[in-house]
Amino acid sequence: MSENYKFDTLSLHAGHIPDKETGSRAVPIYQTTSYVFNSTEEAASLYNMEVGGHLYTRISNPTVAALEQRLAALEGGASALACSSGMAAMHLVVSAICSSGDHIVASSKMYGANINLLQHTMPRFGVNTDFVNPNDPDAINRAIKPNTKLVFGEVIGNPGLDIMDVPVIAKICNSKNIPLVLDATFNTPYLMQPFKHGANIIVHSLTKWLGGHGIAIGGAIVNGGNFDWGDKDKFPTISGPHFALGGISFWEEFGPSALIAKIRAEGMYNFGPSLSPTNAFHLMQGIETLPLRMKKHIENTHSILNYLVNHEMVEWVKHPDLETHPDHEVAKRILPKGSGSIVAFGIKGGREAGKVFIESVQLASHLANVGDAKTLLIHPGSTTHSHLSSEAMKEGGLTDDMIRLSVGLEDINDITKDFERGFKAVKKLNK
Amino acid sequence: MIINFKGAKTYLGTGGKSLDINKRTLCFLHGSGQNHLSFIQQARFFAYKGYSVIVPDMPAHGFSDGNPCKSIKENAEWINDLLVKLNLKDMVVIGHSQGCLVALELNRILKNSLKALIFVAGSNEIPVNQFLLDLSKENPQKASQMMVTWGHGIDGDMSINKWPGHSHYGEGNNIMCMNKPTALKYDLHSCNDYSDGIDAAKNIKVPALAVLAKNDQMTPLKSGLKFVELIKNCETHILNCGHFLPSERPIELNSIINSFLSKLK
Numbered sequence: 001m002s003e004n005y006k007f008d009t010l011s012l013h014a015g016h017i018p019d020k021e022t023g024s025r026a027v028p029i030y031q032t033t034s035y036v037f038n039s040t041e042e043a044a045s046l047y048n049m050e051v052g053g054h055l056y057t058r059i060s061n062p063t064v065a066a067l068e069q070r071l072a073a074l075e076g077g078a079s080a081l082a083c084s085s086g087m088a089a090m091h092l093v094v095s096a097i098c099s100s101g102d103h104i105v106a107s108s109k110m111y112g113a114n115i116n117l118l119q120h121t122m123p124r125f126g127v128n129t130d131f132v133n134p135n136d137p138d139a140i141n142r143a144i145k146p147n148t149k150l151v152f153g154e155v156i157g158n159p160g161l162d163i164m165d166v167p168v169i170a171k172i173c174n175s176k177n178i179p180l181v182l183d184a185t186f187n188t189p190y191l192m193q194p195f196k197h198g199a200n201i202i203v204h205s206l207t208k209w210l211g212g213h214g215i216a217i218g219g220a221i222v223n224g225g226n227f228d229w230g231d232k233d234k235f236p237t238i239s240g241p242h243f244a245l246g247g248i249s250f251w252e253e254f255g256p257s258a259l260i261a262k263i264r265a266e267g268m269y270n271f272g273p274s275l276s277p278t279n280a281f282h283l284m285q286g287i288e289t290l291p292l293r294m295k296k297h298i299e300n301t302h303s304i305l306n307y308l309v310n311h312e313m314v315e316w317v318k319h320p321d322l323e324t325h326p327d328h329e330v331a332k333r334i335l336p337k338g339s340g341s342i343v344a345f346g347i348k349g350g351r352e353a354g355k356v357f358i359e360s361v362q363l364a365s366h367l368a369n370v371g372d373a374k375t376l377l378i379h380p381g382s383t384t385h386s387h388l389s390s391e392a393m394k395e396g397g398l399t400d401d402m403i404r405l406s407v408g409l410e411d412i413n414d415i416t417k418d419f420e421r422g423f424k425a426v427k428k429l430n431k
Numbered sequence: 432m433i434i435n436f437k438g439a440k441t442y443l444g445t446g447g448k449s450l451d452i453n454k455r456t457l458c459f460l461h462g463s464g465q466n467h468l469s470f471i472q473q474a475r476f477f478a479y480k481g482y483s484v485i486v487p488d489m490p491a492h493g494f495s496d497g498n499p500c501k502s503i504k505e506n507a508e509w510i511n512d513l514l515v516k517l518n519l520k521d522m523v524v525i526g527h528s529q530g531c532l533v534a535l536e537l538n539r540i541l542k543n544s545l546k547a548l549i550f551v552a553g554s555n556e557i558p559v560n561q562f563l564l565d566l567s568k569e570n571p572q573k574a575s576q577m578m579v580t581w582g583h584g585i586d587g588d589m590s591i592n593k594w595p596g597h598s599h600y601g602e603g604n605n606i607m608c609m610n611k612p613t614a615l616k617y618d619l620h621s622c623n624d625y626s627d628g629i630d631a632a633k634n635i636k637v638p639a640l641a642v643l644a645k646n647d648q649m650t651p652l653k654s655g656l657k658f659v660e661l662i663k664n665c666e667t668h669i670l671n672c673g674h675f676l677p678s679e680r681p682i683e684l685n686s687i688i689n690s691f692l693s694k695l696k
Contacts, residue, residue: 004580005588014590048447050476051681052594060595068596078601079594225605230494246447252494253447253475255468256605257597264596 007074007190008291015069029281030062049245049265059268063277067284071220074189075202078225078256081263082218082280086185086205087113088273089219093181093201095271096237096263098149100126105143107134107153109160109397114183118152134164135327141172149235150179155194156186156320156340159404160397163320163327166334170198177234179227185209185371186340190294197334200227201259208371212286212293216279221263225256238262293373293409298338300415301407307416308345313423315346315401341407342370351390351400353426355382358403360425363410363418375408375415436513439497442467444486446478454483455521455546460510461486462528463618464575464607466493469527472594472681473688480689487513491611499617503625507536514544523692525549527677528650529622532557535631547695549688550641552676554654555628555661559619567616574615575607584646584673593681603675632661639665640691642676642684649674666691
């Protein structure tokens with residue numbers, strides 16, 4: 001009987017039904033490298049991609065597959081592939097679609113590692129990228145060339161919190177038959193499902209809110225199945241003959257799941273960025289409570305925004321749910337449940353004040369991750385960007401008084417009490 | 432492979448191997464609103480087992496252009512003409528759902544070249560409710576989504592898939608979206624209007640195999656069991672899944688078909 005289960009139910013159940021042999025309610029951790037073949041014929045059929053199944057954990061694994069199928073269900077995608085990190089996911093997508101001589105259009109306001117990959121690494125392999133303002137659809141349209149193979153951006157930019165107007169950009173990409181690839185880490189499928197807005201491919205860092213507990217690094221690609229790869233001249237790696245498997249055309253043989261089939265057959269096979277089954281298990285445990293956690297993340301974020309906006313020691317606060325944010329209207333339209341739980345704010349007193357604040361709080365953790373259940377803070381001016389001048393930081397869209405806050409799930413009164421401790425120390429410094 | 436047939440681009444899946452007319456050919460016929468991708472896990476499997484395989488995208492389905500056929504008989508005639516054009520002489524026809532009705536009609540047309548018939552989630556009749564018929568005209572995408580949901584068993588609901596990382600619903604919806612918008616309407620009307628199934632089933636002279644699904648909501652098991660009663664000596668199997676049996680239970684289905692094929696002359 002078909003039920004068409006809802007998001008909260010799928011978060012708990014998708015990808016796994018208890019097996020008859022053991023009845024294990026939890027997804028078992030299949031901590032194995034390989035799988036016994038019942039016959040040479042069975043082995044051959046797996047190698048030839050005649051039927052689905054597992055032959056080696058670098059390519060696929062039952063625990064990892066449960067995670068992949070849960071992600072595909074939550075995003076409404078045709079198929080998904082989990083890998084060792086969000087950056088591995090990003091590289092797998094780019095290397096599956098692009099070859100030397102190809103071109104990418106990407107947002108200029110993205111996570112540093114995403115920019116590094118496209119700006120410095122991929123050009124060494126002949127794939128060049130033009131970076132454009134993600135809030136300027138005309139600029140994106142103008143940047144697309146005949147050899148452009150994908151447009152890439154972040155739904156919620158890291159660290160600037162710019163919101164990409166996904167339906168508008170998707171329409172441009174669709175009209176030019178170019179896939180729109182989005183990093184949807186900061187929104188998660190709970191806040192927004194990009195395929196419903198016309199995106200074609202999603203990459204996630206599962207390490208962040210999806211995993212949610214800061215215990216396992218992982219990444220994923222979810223394929224919308226809504227892109228036509230049939231132009232063999234434009235997308236030869238997906239629709240043209242593959243170098244192995246008898247010259248298989250992934251598009252002809254797998255249709256909506258062609259991209260994932262290609263990545264599994266080539267990217268996982270040749271690069272090997274597999275996710276460990278134990279990490280897949282940990283990440284799935286996180287996903288089970290994703291809806292509950294995201295509700296609380298947003299609730300706490302809105303409380304902390306109210307607290308910071310009204311605080312005498314705070315120079316400025318940036319979050320897309322604030323009316324003062326330049327993308328507030330876009331955020332309201334495409335992220336009606338909330339625009340995530342990252343907040344940027346400036347503290348009166350500049351770089352030194354930021355440093356003192358960070359060193360004075362006790363409950364909030366000073367580290368470089370985001371999306372943990374616990375509240376996290378970092379002051380780029382005294383850590384990741386300490387080598388840069390104030391002017392150089394400004395050029396990168398950062399200020400030396402900026403604190404990046406990842407709002408956790410603690411009691412809000414305990415978070416604000418902790419912040420008061422930090423502000424008190426800054427006050428002393430300013431005197 | 433792509434051929435020009437009756438003036439339209441026509442796609443034939445061959446399971447990743449070349450079509451060899453000197454070998455026994457397995458001809459897979461897809462169901463309503465589907466295309467060759469219904470048989471992702473059968474086409475390559477049997478092609479690599481040494482059979483010649485063709486999985487045509489019917490007109491206006493999948494990668495094929497042209498106008499959709501408007502009745503089961505028209506579908507059968509189109510397939511017959513295709514098989515004649517390809518000069519195929521030794522065939523086993525495997526239908527899924529609507530493809531079973533087409534196979535029943537094809538049995539009347541094909542003479543010596545047909546060696547066996549295989550019916551997957553099939554019946555001699557597939558009545559379609561008026562709501563779905565209307566929806567397929569007004570909003571084929573919504574109708575497709577409903578069919579994908581109804582058509583799968585619990586594996587669809589729970590995103591359980593033998594193919595790692597694949598989603599029955601996500602994949603199924605997008606497969607149906609590959610077709611021309613009018614294709615589904617004509618498919619469903621063709622099924623609903625077809626009434627010659629009893630005579631056609633009684634007329635089967637070649638060996639027959641039926642693989643039915645216990646939780647089939649599109650062609651219910653009860654209807655399938657009545658159907659196989661009409662066929663003389665029909666080998667019948669029932670699998671625990673929904674209507675989209677080829678993707679829900681590929682290993683079991685392939686095994687049953689393989690065993691059946693090995694017994695044929």
